[in-house]
Amino acid sequence: MTKYVVVSGGVISGIGKGIIASSTGLLLETLGLTVTSIKIDPYLNIDAGTLSPLDHGEVYVLDDGGEVDLDLGNYERYLELTLTRDNNITTGKIYKNVIERERRGDYLGKTVQVVPHITNEIQEWIERVSKKPTSKSGRIPDVCIIELGGTVGDIESAPFVEALRQFQFRIGNGNFCLIHVSLVPVVGVVGEQKTKPTQASVRDLRGLGLTPDILACRSSIPFEEGIREKLSMFSQVPEENVFSVHDCKSLYHVPILLKNQGIIDVLKKKLNIDTSSIPPELSVEGTALWEQWEEFARRRARDLETIKIAFVGKYTYLTDSYISYVKSLEHASLNCNRNVEILWIESADIEQHTLDENPTKYHEAWEKLCSAQGIIVAGGFGDRGIEGKINASKWAREHKIPYLGICLGLQIAVLDFARNVLGIKDAQSAEFEPETANPFVVYMPEIDRNNMGGTMRLGSRPSKFIDSHYSRNSKMFKLYNSEEIIYERHRHRYEVNPERVEILEKNGLKFVARDAETGNRMEILELDDHPFFVGTQYHPEFLTRPLKPSPPYLGLVLAASGQLDEYLKGK
Template identity: 45%
Template sequence: MTKHIFVTGGVVSSLGKGITAASLGRLLKARGYRVMMQKADPYLNVDPGTMSPFQHGEVFVTEDGYESDLDLGHYERFIDENLTRNSNFTTGAIYQDLISRERAGDFLGGTVQVIPHVTDAIKERFWRIEEQTGADVVITELGGTIGDIEGQAFVEAIRQFRKEKGAADCCIIHVSLVPYIAAAHELKSKPTQHSVRELRSMGIQPDFIVCRSDHEVDASLRAKIASFCDVESDCVFENSDCPSIYDVPRHLADQGFDVRVCERLGLEPRECHMEGWYDFTDALLEAGEKDDVTRISVVGKYTQLPDAYLSVIEALHHSGVLFGRHVDIRLVDGEALSQENVEEVLGGSDGILVPGGFGLRGIEGKVAAVHWARTKKVPYLGVCLGLQVAVCEFARSVCGMEGASSTEFAPDCAYPVIDLMPEQEGVTEKGATMRLGAYPCKVVSGTLAEEAYGAPLVYERHRHRFEVNNAYRERLAEAGLVISGLSPDGRLVEMVELPEDVHPWFVASQAHPEFKSRPDRPAPLFREFVRAAVARHEGCDRHDVSPRSE
């Protein structure tokens, strides 16, 4: 029988509920249990696809093409499972479905209400992921903070679900802030007490409390919290700041967190195999202590919020650890970059990466970054928009197509080398209408792409509306741009690159390979990009840069 774990948050948002949930998932999977994860978000957007990265960070894309909350990226990286659209739902999605059913007459003229209809729809999502995955354990994180008005229906649904499923098969973990008051030189438990009281007033008694703080929460304070919040003294755990998010599983395991959860749910606490994970975290720490770093500049447009490029940043770190090097990532605002200052801003970079994005702002700065990387022979990786600006730069500088651009930015440009995909013509709605999810790509033999993947057919996740215009493909190829990846029908350009005799490593992909990167298996293109950047930094051939395990 599937066990359910619900993770709620108290006092403030952005506490790290997702990392706590993902860490527990990692530990339970290391004990041989099949784990699936889910995020329930109380906001009214149907999905995060139309939300600004400044507000919500990156939009993570699943294999089946769902635009999801960035926490699903953490879940996938920690439990090493490809999640689906069933792993993320919002109030907006629940209401959209209910209203559609009401309009269709499904409720036979009855009054549609929050209770029971909204709560039943939420519970159906809990049952659905259990039935469709057959997981031993489903971990569901509730977004927001206990006490938020928009989250009340979700809390009530959890209360009802636990009663229906059976208390023995469900447990509640409450992650709460324990703030440090500098003037008093002490940690305060009162916010957590109030948060748990609010949760209990809604009919839910937490089984475990995880104390988030920037200071260690000692045993005496944890005992106080246990007493005031009516939980067992050995069910309050501290989760103070760690050097890396990947250290959190070990930190919690050292306190016996996963063992107590297994006991609470009646699961056998099998032997825990975390050796590979701990090897990664040890290597990450060791690399971070080195003074010598490989510098990679990420030229984007949402640089004020690093979470906008979360999966890109993580994929770079995964690759750096593979080679035993620390990757120093610099976020560069494309809007502040030009041909005049590009040397000043990017000088000293061992690699240039242009990630995905939408809209005109910062485009010319990204083109300038591509030109600098190409002419200075600095390793370059383009992701989605990074491929499109690379094609624009090549068309302008090498093919002589002055003003070459994308019709997304310049609809009337003389050379629309990037154009709207035919199936996108006439699409007016923004949400969930792009080319989304995993698509196949035929890799051309003898290319850098083939060297990276080592396979003739690969699948990567997409999120875009525009593509390389086939009307210019032959002209670009004749000028030296290598089309190294194509859709199986040969219609869509998926990857481009420059020959090794022209540039040491220059590859761009229309897809988002960062979404599938794992700590122990970096995304192939990111891995080879970082290898080339390390080689440039150390003044050696990239083939001489070997993984640390070799």
């Protein structure tokens, strides 16, 4: 029978439930268990697709095109899973299903209520998803990690808390474990740790019918003497089940921190996990996984040479808007024995109007750009900051700085080239100027223009390196291990105008890969006579893994650190 580990949060949001949930899943995998995960988001949206990155952080895209919470990215990266849109539950999805069933008459005329109909729908959804074979092993999961978004006491999460309260009895005590993540703040001049917020949070949780089995206490420092005992006494959680999750050198150290404090033994005891029944080959594989993880985490803590990457985007005031980009750079740099320093640049800050309005901000932004060893221009929507992104592409192209343009960043490279190399000064994207006379980027004809949610070109799509001498000798072809067809995840409404491709390629901007379905969509561009000038229409950051970095990001880091030519010699 599948076991369930629920991770809830108290005191404040954004406390790190996703990392602790992912870390717990990773540790269970090292025992040879098959693990899956579910994220519950209590908002009314059907999915995260229409949410602003500045409001909710990055919109993470899955293979099946699901636009979901960024925590599912953590699960995929930590657990080496390929999840589906069903692994993300929202209030909108639950209510939509219940209302559709009511309209069909499935409830036989009964009054439809939050209890039992909404709570039953939640429980049935959890059981259905948790029993799907995983992409990694093809087996039914032994353990399902469920992260309950938000904070205990939030009104919108009440139906989910009630559903989980019922669920623990539905599956039996030995199959259910609740980890409550709370805050132990450090206050005062002397830096005293305070336990009252956690005590109050646990009291609220108990009042809702859920009793924590494990406390994961976030703090800037390790437990002071007596804190664990005090938390145990007032929260009625055994001392050995109270864990200090203090600030680490990196998030990759969190699984190590939990393991060293004995969380595996606690989980095995609570969930009645007998590892002697796990086939030896799976256990050995788990051991190798843990050794690789420890080595990766140790590398993150070393004093490696640092490279500077300028990150030019529209939502840089909230770096969670680009969390997968950050992870991709981390994974690539550590696999190159480098550390990366990201220089965040709001794209509007390197535009002419900023020089007129705030010269200091303008010069500071350009100083960052000029000092970087590599440049990323990120994806995004809308026309704000577009000219700044074009300026960044032009700087990278003219000064031979390694460049990686993602989605909109590829389209930006095309506009820069058309304007500043071909001399077509009014070259434009139909996204920003629908009636432009020179549309180098156009709206995809099959895309729904009226509905915003879930209507883009989404999910995993095949791209094919074209059969030409230039393509088969391109840097990107070699970085992808000379695979003719690659699968990456997409999220876009606009594409390079196929009618303008010929003039671009004649002048040195080469499209080395196109979509495998029609051959008419430009997927990867490279520039002649440049150390590394690459654009991808897809989002390669969604498939990065700690032990298997994304090829485009790896290429950027290798080029920025002067290692790319040597690396490609072996390809």
